[in-house]
Amino acid sequence: MLTRLAPSDPFLADQIGELREQTKNQMIYAEQVDLSSLHSIRKFATKWIDNAPPRRLDMLILCANTLTPPGGERTETDEGIEEMWMVNYLANFHLLGILSPALRAQPFDRDVRVIIPTCSSYIASPDLVDALSKKKWSPKKAYARSKLAMMVFGQAFQKHLDAYQRPDKLPMNTRVIFVDPGFTRTPGMRRWLTRGSVWGLLLYVFGYVLPWFFLKSAEMGAQSILHAAMEGSLGRGVGGKLIKECMEVDFARNDVKNEDIAKKLWEASDKLIEKTEKEQAALRALEKKHQKMREKEKKEAEQAQEIEALVDTIKKGKEAEKKPSRRQRKKANADKTESTST
Numbered sequence: 001m002l003t004r005l006a007p008s009d010p011f012l013a014d015q016i017g018e019l020r021e022q023t024k025n026q027m028i029y030a031e032q033v034d035l036s037s038l039h040s041i042r043k044f045a046t047k048w049i050d051n052a053p054p055r056r057l058d059m060l061i062l063c064a065n066t067l068t069p070p071g072g073e074r075t076e077t078d079e080g081i082e083e084m085w086m087v088n089y090l091a092n093f094h095l096l097g098i099l100s101p102a103l104r105a106q107p108f109d110r111d112v113r114v115i116i117p118t119c120s121s122y123i124a125s126p127d128l129v130d131a132l133s134k135k136k137w138s139p140k141k142a143y144a145r146s147k148l149a150m151m152v153f154g155q156a157f158q159k160h161l162d163a164y165q166r167p168d169k170l171p172m173n174t175r176v177i178f179v180d181p182g183f184t185r186t187p188g189m190r191r192w193l194t195r196g197s198v199w200g201l202l203l204y205v206f207g208y209v210l211p212w213f214f215l216k217s218a219e220m221g222a223q224s225i226l227h228a229a230m231e232g233s234l235g236r237g238v239g240g241k242l243i244k245e246c247m248e249v250d251f252a253r254n255d256v257k258n259e260d261i262a263k264k265l266w267e268a269s270d271k272l273i274e275k276t277e278k279e280q281a282a283l284r285a286l287e288k289k290h291q292k293m294r295e296k297e298k299k300e301a302e303q304a305q306e307i308e309a310l311v312d313t314i315k316k317g318k319e320a321e322k323k324p325s326r327r328q329r330k331k332a333n334a335d336k337t338e339s340t341s342t
């Protein structure tokens with residue numbers, strides 16, 4: 001399980017413990033990846049593929065998602081990329097790009113699946129080629145666009161896998177499967193309905209009968225994802241299918257399969273990642289340099305303090321030497337009285 005929480009987080013440890021108990025599977029574990037950071041993704045994924053022989057990889061479920069509630073402000077990640085574009089699309093593009101050799105290295109008889117949960121909002125998305133300017137930005141448009149990008153890229157990724165010539169000349173057996181789980185009462189949906197406000201949450205709680213009646217439970221929402229993960233027939237034939245209500249459905253937009261758009265998107269994403277990673281690497285190097293300088297200055301200040309303290313003790317010692325001792329003072333007093341009496 002990939003999570004942005006640290007593995008030492010007590011809630012996460014509890015959750016993993018519970019999952020292990022319920023499934024009697026001690027192999028479940030968590031790794032930390034912050035999908036809003038290209039650096040975090042690269043660190044995790046390069047470590048993961050750096051293994052010989054290649055690790056077994058059966059399935060990737062790219063479920064992470066973020067959605068700014070209506071009226072919300074445009075936010076950027078620490079690396080300067082619009083947050084929904086980053087988490088919902090670019091993170092998956094980056095992760096799949098790095099894990100691609102691991103997918104291609106799986107034995108030909110392994111049914112490997114890349115499951116991409118999506119949302120019908122992609123149907124109303126503005127075109128991908130029209131860059132969404134900061135002025136025109138709205139949470140709804142930006143979310144829909146990130147979902148459309150993920151679908152266009154998913155199709156292109158399937159073609160990229162299919163085009164790979166295995167050394168054993170056997171066909172590739174990895175399939176990308178898109179899933180629309182339908183409207184579901186998940187934390188993300190709750191945040192969207194409540195606008196992320198306390199008032200919204202109170203309304204949600206008091207009017208709970210409405211979401212309860214109109215939205216699926218998380219378990220019901222998961223059924224199409226589970227179908228995509230386990231239905232045997234989806235492991236045969238062509239990849240790139242869309243599943244909704246546990247059935248294969250058509251894409252509602254033709255440009256999802258448009259190769260020109262996919263090529264432009266792929267190139268632009270590669271460029272953005274390269275530019276951002278270079279900038280971030282330079283910033284990290286600068287920060288490291290500053291850190292070293294700060295440590296050096298701290299060390300020098302400590303040394304100066306030590307020298308000062310040493311000089312102080314030497315001075316005190318010399319003063320103490322100059323000061324006559326009690327015996328000397330006594331003797332001097334005695335001499336003085338003797339000379340006055342004579």
Ligand SMILES: NC(=O)c1ccc[n+]([C@@H]2O[C@H](COP(=O)([O-])OP(=O)(O)OC[C@H]3O[C@@H](n4cnc5c(N)ncnc54)[C@H](OP(=O)(O)O)[C@@H]3O)[C@@H](O)[C@H]2O)c1
Nearest residue numbers: 004034035036064065117118119182183184186187188189
């Ligand atoms: N719910 C619906 O009604 C609905 C409808 C249609 C489609 N879908 C699709 O179903 C999928 C799942 O949606 P959902 O409603 O379950 O979403 P959700 O409740 O918002 O959950 C999203 C998950 O993504 C994780 N995440 C967010 N930002 C992350 C980051 N920077 N790094 C790592 N993990 C991060 C969250 O982690 P934390 O727990 O740490 O926050 C959370 O576990 C999405 O692809 C969505 O488009 C959902």
